[in-house]
Amino acid sequence: MEQNQLEKWEGKASIDLPNAKADQAWSLLSNFFSLHLWLPAIAVCEKVAGIEGQPGCTRYCATAPGDDREPVMWAKEKLLAFDPVARSYCYEVTDSNVGFDRYVATFKVLEVEGGGGCKLEWSFESEPVKGWTRDGLTAYLQTGLEDMAKKVEEVLKAPPAFAAAG
Secondary structure, rough: OOHHEEEEEEEEEEEEEOOOOHHHHHHHHHOOHHHHOOOHHHHHHEEEEEOOOOOEEEEEEOOOOOOOOOOOOOEEEEEEEEEEOEEEEEEEEEEEEOOOOEEEEEEEEOOHHHHEEEEEEEEEEEEEOOOOOHHHHHHHHHHHHHHHHHHHHHHHHHHOOOOOOO
């Protein structure tokens, strides 16, 4: 049992966005309280406390109820660090019904050398989560990033909402 308490999971998911510059993607994804706009599995993401982009602010995120009576998964997450220059933020889960005892994640938008778009990266460190495997949790994040990348590319491909007055 003591061995299990010392066990630590680490994982990382990433995806390339060949048609998005890092600054473009960051401008869409950097708002800590807007995860629901970019991650289809998240139905709700709202401010609980604090100021957007300031360490210590807290959000509440939840999935929609499942069709087969699956319970809503929810988590409260606290921003630990926010670096707009490096295009990254780090947060921890402070409460959830998912089984996280300790979970810290970092989200980054990285420039790809040679101007070939950007890369989204989501890494985590946690204690083992009941009902999950490390690989299963990493795969869940990877699927989320893939969905997020599709949304970002759709928004960047869309024509501007307002034409310049001419």
